[in-house]
Amino acid sequence: MLSIQLTRSVNSGPLYKQIYQALKQQILEGILAEHDQLPSKRELADYLHVSMNSVISAYQQLIAEGYVYTKERRGYFVEALDAFIAVPEEEIFPEELIEKRSPAYLFSFSHMNADASLFPFRAWQHCEQQALRHYAASLDNLEHPQGQWLLREEIARTIGRTRGVRCRPEQIVLGASTQWLFDLLAMICDKHALFAVEHPGYQRIYQQLHASGRPVLPITVDYKGMSPQELEESGASIAVVTPSHQMPTGLIMPVSRRIQLLNWSYKEEGRYIVEDDYDAEFKYEGDPIPALHSLDDLKRVIYVGTFSKSLLPGLRLSYMVLPPALLAVYKHHASHLMQTSSSLIQLALYVFIKSGEYQKHIKRMSKHYKTIRAELIEALHDKFGSSISITGEKAGLHFLMEINTPRPTGAILEKAKEHRLELYGMDRFWLKETTPAEGRPVIIIGFARLRSQDIASAVSLLHHCCFDKA
């Protein structure tokens, strides 16, 4: 008779499962040979002192998975299975793939943050409830590949008013990230079109375009923005820029350069400018500067926006506005790709914008970020004296800081990590193979998640990382 060990304790699972497991194991290991007859249900139940039902359930599961077959009136038999041609020597999971929970940072100067502690979660919850109350029925099927119409309408209205971007909801494609939207763009732009990105620039988009399989050309950013001469000579036909607040230099592109870039795009058919307007909601001196898109009458600008900085990165919601010519290509070649962001989040956001909560939040956050930024800059000047210079602070949620210290950037970042201070250097934004010879260290200071009461300690710690021996 078979040898099956059953354990009758609370934790060892139901008896039928144990019988099933034991038989399966013996079949896989060849202990039970193919076409061997298994005991009848009654025999096995009697032998193991279990109920018939336990044996029936076990046999049924083995039959369903194909380990066992039945013959009419003859009973149960072991299926013929090929042996595996390879067996692992021992179960090992590669060490480098084991996720390590990094210790939480004490303070963060990351440029990718927003402040969740000031997010109006109560209002958001209310919007989500409203969305569920009114639109739950629409969650039972796949949504439009471009995203919820109601939200697209609301976004078109909002960016028309706040960014001067005139567009129809039909032109908007929503997505769960800016990176994904660039993937889509790479798919619908001409196969031979080369992309140009800013250098220094946002490495995530550079990597993403690179992964799409075509060369991506980093073009120097001078004191006004992407260099039009270098762009012209590069042979690129799609230029990706951040005019509102260049990532990472913080430069606001003057209108002279905006016109030069637009003229570059008008020179040849098929040229486009992608405007990544990631943090344009926040501008601290004077009025916001309208988007580059607002100057473009020939429809050569693809506008890209995100709610990661204005609301929360965790919402995962971004959008792009396609010019009609590209929209046609998208509809033809890419609209089989389903929407990547959650309908529920989209509908909640629709209610959030429509009810005025969004504008209220932006207004509040602008004020808050303005205060934090001023306090932080003052604290930095107090602590570092004349050894720093700050640039790119007129808009957005980060600025650059050059430090007069003998310590190289790498050592500063290493020290910051040791002290659980989240910090990034310029090095991550140099996209060309040949990065400039390092002068003074330049680090990027994001302040979105810094709290007023932490500024003094965070600045002290930063100073320590830049200068102190221990």
Ligand SMILES: *Cc1c(COP(=O)(O)O)cnc(C)c1O
């Ligand atoms: C934060 C940021 C984005 C937004 O990325 P998401 O994928 O939408 O979160 C885009 N571009 C730049 C330069 C950014 O800093």
